[in-house]
Amino acid sequence: MKVNVILGYLSLWGLATLMVGCSGSDKKANPVTPTEDLTAFVDPFIGTGFHGHTYPGAVVPYGMVQLSPDTHLMGWEASSGYHYADSLIYGFSHTHLSGTGIGDLGDVLVLPFTGEPSEKPVAAFSKAQESAEPGYYKVAFDNYKVTSELTATTRVGMHKYTYATGEKQQLLFDLGHILQANWGHSNVSNTMEVVNDSTLKGTKVSQGWAYDHPVHFYAKFSKPFSITQAMVDSVSVGAKSLYEGKNVDAYLDFGTSEGPVLLKVGISMVDVAGAQKNLEAELDHWDFDRVRQEAGKQWNDALQEVYVETDDSDIKTIFYTALYHTKLAPMIYQDVDRRYRGMDKQIHTSPVGQMNYTVYSLWDTFRAQHPLMTILDEDLAADWANNLLLKYEQGGILPKWPLASNYTGTMVGYPAVANLADALTKNLPGVDPQRALKAALVSASYDTTALAKIKEPRGERVMTKHNWYINKGEHIPSDKIGNSVTYGLENAYYDWCIAQIAKANGDDALVERFLERGLNYQKYFDASTGFMRGKNADGSWRTPFDPNYSDHEHSDYVEGNAWQWSWFVPHDTPGYVKLFGSEEAFTTKLDSLFTTSSEITGDGASADITGLIGQYAHGNEPSHHIAYFYTEAGQPWKTQEKVDYILREFYTTEPGGIIGNEDCGQMSAWYVMNAMGFYQMAPGRPEYLVGRPLFDKVTLPLAGDKQLKIEVKNNSAQNKYVQKASLNGVELTNLTFTHEQLKAGGLLSIEMGQNPVK
The missing domain is CATH 3.30.2080.10 (GH92 mannosidase domain)
Structure with missing residues (x-):
C-alpha cells in the first residue's frame, strides 16, 4: 500500500534549502534524531477510506498546490476528490481539501493516456500499482500504458508521465473538471491560451462552496505538443490559440519520442502573471527526483518538531501520519511576489515576512x-x-x-x-x-x-x-x-x-x-x-x-x-x-x-x-x-x-x-x-x-x-x-x-x- 524511500537525515541535510515562499517561523526544531527519516512513518493513505476524506497526493507543508488523483466526483465521499475504495482515476488536479465534509477545488486536471479513446479517457488502476509518501505519489494504469508520478513545491505541481515504448504519448488537459457538481459546484468560465508548442496558460473561475473562486495557471511541458482536439462546452473545435467557454478541455499529442513527458504547473489566485512567476521562482529546472527529494526534506524537517520513542511501529506510523495531516492546512494563499486576493476580493501585497493563508x-x-x-x-x-x-x-x-x-x-x-x-x-x-x-x-x-x-x-x-x-x-x-x-x-x-x-x-x-x-x-x-x-x-x-x-x-x-x-x-x-x-x-x-x-x-x-x-x-x-x-x-x-x-x-x-x-x-x-x-x-x-x-x-x-x-x-x-x-x-x-x-x-x-x- 505504501512505498517510502528511506533517504536518511544526514543525506537529506545536504539537499537544497526549502523552496521559495515556504512559510513558518524562524524557530527551528532541535535535531533530536540526527539519523532518522521520519517520513518513513507517514502513510498518506490513512484516512482515505471510510469517511476520513483525506487525499494521498503530493503536497509540501501548508502548500498552495495539492497535486492528487481524483477518483470520486460526486457526493460526500468526493470531498477530497479521492476515496480508497475506488478503482478509476479521472485525472490529477492541483488543489484539494483534506478531510472536509463539503467538497470544492479540484482545479486544473491532467490525465495521460494511450490509444484512441472513443470518449473522454478515464484511467483504471489497482491498489497494488499505487504508492505514496510525503511529497510524492505514483500509480501505473491498467488500461493505459503509462506510469504517473507526482511531486510538488509550495505553488507548483510537477508531473512525470512515462509511456510504454512506441506508444503515442497523449494527455488530457481539462479545465472543465469539477468536484461535487451535484452539490452545486460549477464553472463560471474557462480560458486556455496556447503560448507556444510547450506552454499553456489560462484561468478557471468556479462557484461552489467558495462562491467566487478564480484559479490562474501557467503550464510548461518538457516536450512540444500538438492539440488534436479541444472541447468547448461539449462542442469539438479545431486547433486554436485561445479557447474560452464554461467548460474547456484539450487533447495534447507528444508523438512517440523516447523519454517521459514532464509537466510543471504553477498556480495563482491573483493572475496568470503570478502563476508564471511562481513557476519560474520555485521550479526553474526539470529534475523531478530533485523536487521529490526537496519535498521529502521539507516534510522530514516539519516532522522533527516532535520525536517519540516506542517499540510499536504501528503506533509510530499512526502518530507521524497524524502529525503530517496537521500540516496540510491552513494553506498558503499568496504568490512569491507577496500578492494575494483578500476577503474584500481585492489584490493586496503582504509586508515582507508575512504570509496570507486560506x-x-x-x-x-x-x-x-x-x-x-x-x-x-x-x-x-x-x-x-x-x-x-x-x-x-x-x-x-x-x-x-x-x-x-x-x-x-x-x-x-x-x-x-x-x-x-x-x-x-x-x-x-x-x-x-x-x-x-x-x-x-x-x-x-x-x-x-x-x-x-x-x-x-x-x-x-x-x-x-x-x-x-x-x-x-x-x-x-x-x-x-x-x-x-x-x-x-x-x-x-x-x-x-x-x-x-x-x-x-x-x-x-x-x-x-x-x-x-x-x-x-x-x-x-x-x-x-x-x-x-x-x-x-x-x-x-x-x-x-x-x-x-x-x-x-x-x-x-x-x-x-x-x-x-x-x-x-x-x-x-x-x-x-x-x-x-x-x-x-x-x-x-x-x-x-x-x-x-x-x-x-x-x-x-x-x-x-x-x-x-x-x-x-x-x-x-x-x-x-x-x-x-x-x-x-x-x-x-x-x-x-x-x-x-x-x-x-x-x-x-x-x-x-x-x-x-x-x-x-x-x-x-x-x-x-x-x-x-x-x-x-x-x-x-x-x-x-x-x-x-x-x-x-x-x-x-x-x-x-x-x-x-x-x-x-x-x-x-x-x-x-x-x-x-x-x-x-x-x-x-x-x-x-x-x-x-x-x-x-x-x-x-x-x-x-x-x-x-x-
Missing part, C-alpha cells in the same frame, strides 16, 4: 489543531491569529471557514475568537489584544451593517440571528430559529473566550459582561432530564424530546443530538457540575453517555455521528473534550480508560483509520496531543490535563533552544492508568500543568500502572 476549518481546528501549533511553532500560530484579524479588517467580520477569499459561513457561531483568546492567554508574540478585542466584539454582535458587506450567498451565515437573541439577553427560542441549542452552547463558550480577550486588554467591565454571557449555557439545561434542550419562546421545553434523535442541521442540534451536545461546556466545569447538584450526579450522567445504547434515531440523522462509545461520538468534534470532564470532576482514571480506548480503537494504520472526517487536521491533532499524554480542555484557558500517554519517551523542541521531555515509566497496553505525574520534580496533584510551565521545558514524568488511582 482553509481555516475553525469550528473543528480551534479545539486541538491550533492549540497544538502554539506548542510546536508559536510564531506560526501567531501568524495564523494575525491572519484571521487581517481577514476581519478586509472583510468586516472575522471569518467562519474562509475558503479562497470567501467566507462560506460554514458551521456554528464565531469560533475564530477561540483562536484569538488562546493566542493571547498563551502570550504568543505579536498578537495585538486591542485589535483582537475589536474584531471579537463585532462577531458577538448582530451588526447587519458589517454583514451587508459580505456579498456572498452564504454571507448571512457568518453572523446569524442567534446573535440577536443573545444580545437581547434572551435564550435562543427553538420554535423561532433552528439549531438553537448548539448555537446557544457554542456561543456561550465563545463569549467566555471574549472575556479572556477583554482581560488581556484590562477592560474589567467587558470581562464581567462576557463572563456573564459565558453562563448562557445554563438557559438550555433541563434538570429533570439532565440534558441541554430546546426551549420555546414562551420558556417551555420543546416536545417531544428524544435525546437519541438527530436530524443533521434541521433540529435543535447541529450534526449531533442531545447526548452529544449536552456536554459542550468546556469552559466551566464547576458551574456545570453545580447544575447536577453534585460531582457524583455529574459523573453518573457522564457514565451513562458512554454506556447507553448507540442507537441514533431519526430519518435524517447526521452521517457525522461516528466513532460511537455509547452516545459519545469521537468522529465529530463536539465530543473531543468530553472524556476530560472526568479528570476535572475528580475521576481521572475514567479519562484514562476512555482516552486509551479512543487512541487504540479509532485510529489505525488502515485506509479507514480515521473514524470520521479528518477536518483539516483536527482529528489528527487530537491524536497527537493525547498520544503524547495531555490535552487542552478549553482553548483560552492555557492549561493541559494529563491523560493516557502512548509513548515511552517524547521530546518536544521548544523556542529558545529548550525542550520538554516526557518520560513514561511502566508503560504498556495493560498499564493504562496514571499512578502519579510530576513536572520538573513537582508532583501534579490534579494532573494539570500550564502552558507557561510547558514553554519553560524540562521533564514531565508519568508513571503508569494496571490499577486506577482513585
Whole structure:
C-alpha cells in the first residue's frame, strides 16, 4: 500500500534549502534524531477510506498546490476528490481539501493516456500499482500504458508521465473538471491560451462552496505538443490559440519520442502573471527526483518538531501520519511576489515576512489543531491569529471557514475568537489584544451593517440571528430559529473566550459582561432530564424530546443530538457540575453517555455521528473534550480508560483509520496531543490535563533552544492508568500543568500502572 524511500537525515541535510515562499517561523526544531527519516512513518493513505476524506497526493507543508488523483466526483465521499475504495482515476488536479465534509477545488486536471479513446479517457488502476509518501505519489494504469508520478513545491505541481515504448504519448488537459457538481459546484468560465508548442496558460473561475473562486495557471511541458482536439462546452473545435467557454478541455499529442513527458504547473489566485512567476521562482529546472527529494526534506524537517520513542511501529506510523495531516492546512494563499486576493476580493501585497493563508476549518481546528501549533511553532500560530484579524479588517467580520477569499459561513457561531483568546492567554508574540478585542466584539454582535458587506450567498451565515437573541439577553427560542441549542452552547463558550480577550486588554467591565454571557449555557439545561434542550419562546421545553434523535442541521442540534451536545461546556466545569447538584450526579450522567445504547434515531440523522462509545461520538468534534470532564470532576482514571480506548480503537494504520472526517487536521491533532499524554480542555484557558500517554519517551523542541521531555515509566497496553505525574520534580496533584510551565521545558514524568488511582 505504501512505498517510502528511506533517504536518511544526514543525506537529506545536504539537499537544497526549502523552496521559495515556504512559510513558518524562524524557530527551528532541535535535531533530536540526527539519523532518522521520519517520513518513513507517514502513510498518506490513512484516512482515505471510510469517511476520513483525506487525499494521498503530493503536497509540501501548508502548500498552495495539492497535486492528487481524483477518483470520486460526486457526493460526500468526493470531498477530497479521492476515496480508497475506488478503482478509476479521472485525472490529477492541483488543489484539494483534506478531510472536509463539503467538497470544492479540484482545479486544473491532467490525465495521460494511450490509444484512441472513443470518449473522454478515464484511467483504471489497482491498489497494488499505487504508492505514496510525503511529497510524492505514483500509480501505473491498467488500461493505459503509462506510469504517473507526482511531486510538488509550495505553488507548483510537477508531473512525470512515462509511456510504454512506441506508444503515442497523449494527455488530457481539462479545465472543465469539477468536484461535487451535484452539490452545486460549477464553472463560471474557462480560458486556455496556447503560448507556444510547450506552454499553456489560462484561468478557471468556479462557484461552489467558495462562491467566487478564480484559479490562474501557467503550464510548461518538457516536450512540444500538438492539440488534436479541444472541447468547448461539449462542442469539438479545431486547433486554436485561445479557447474560452464554461467548460474547456484539450487533447495534447507528444508523438512517440523516447523519454517521459514532464509537466510543471504553477498556480495563482491573483493572475496568470503570478502563476508564471511562481513557476519560474520555485521550479526553474526539470529534475523531478530533485523536487521529490526537496519535498521529502521539507516534510522530514516539519516532522522533527516532535520525536517519540516506542517499540510499536504501528503506533509510530499512526502518530507521524497524524502529525503530517496537521500540516496540510491552513494553506498558503499568496504568490512569491507577496500578492494575494483578500476577503474584500481585492489584490493586496503582504509586508515582507508575512504570509496570507486560506482553509481555516475553525469550528473543528480551534479545539486541538491550533492549540497544538502554539506548542510546536508559536510564531506560526501567531501568524495564523494575525491572519484571521487581517481577514476581519478586509472583510468586516472575522471569518467562519474562509475558503479562497470567501467566507462560506460554514458551521456554528464565531469560533475564530477561540483562536484569538488562546493566542493571547498563551502570550504568543505579536498578537495585538486591542485589535483582537475589536474584531471579537463585532462577531458577538448582530451588526447587519458589517454583514451587508459580505456579498456572498452564504454571507448571512457568518453572523446569524442567534446573535440577536443573545444580545437581547434572551435564550435562543427553538420554535423561532433552528439549531438553537448548539448555537446557544457554542456561543456561550465563545463569549467566555471574549472575556479572556477583554482581560488581556484590562477592560474589567467587558470581562464581567462576557463572563456573564459565558453562563448562557445554563438557559438550555433541563434538570429533570439532565440534558441541554430546546426551549420555546414562551420558556417551555420543546416536545417531544428524544435525546437519541438527530436530524443533521434541521433540529435543535447541529450534526449531533442531545447526548452529544449536552456536554459542550468546556469552559466551566464547576458551574456545570453545580447544575447536577453534585460531582457524583455529574459523573453518573457522564457514565451513562458512554454506556447507553448507540442507537441514533431519526430519518435524517447526521452521517457525522461516528466513532460511537455509547452516545459519545469521537468522529465529530463536539465530543473531543468530553472524556476530560472526568479528570476535572475528580475521576481521572475514567479519562484514562476512555482516552486509551479512543487512541487504540479509532485510529489505525488502515485506509479507514480515521473514524470520521479528518477536518483539516483536527482529528489528527487530537491524536497527537493525547498520544503524547495531555490535552487542552478549553482553548483560552492555557492549561493541559494529563491523560493516557502512548509513548515511552517524547521530546518536544521548544523556542529558545529548550525542550520538554516526557518520560513514561511502566508503560504498556495493560498499564493504562496514571499512578502519579510530576513536572520538573513537582508532583501534579490534579494532573494539570500550564502552558507557561510547558514553554519553560524540562521533564514531565508519568508513571503508569494496571490499577486506577482513585
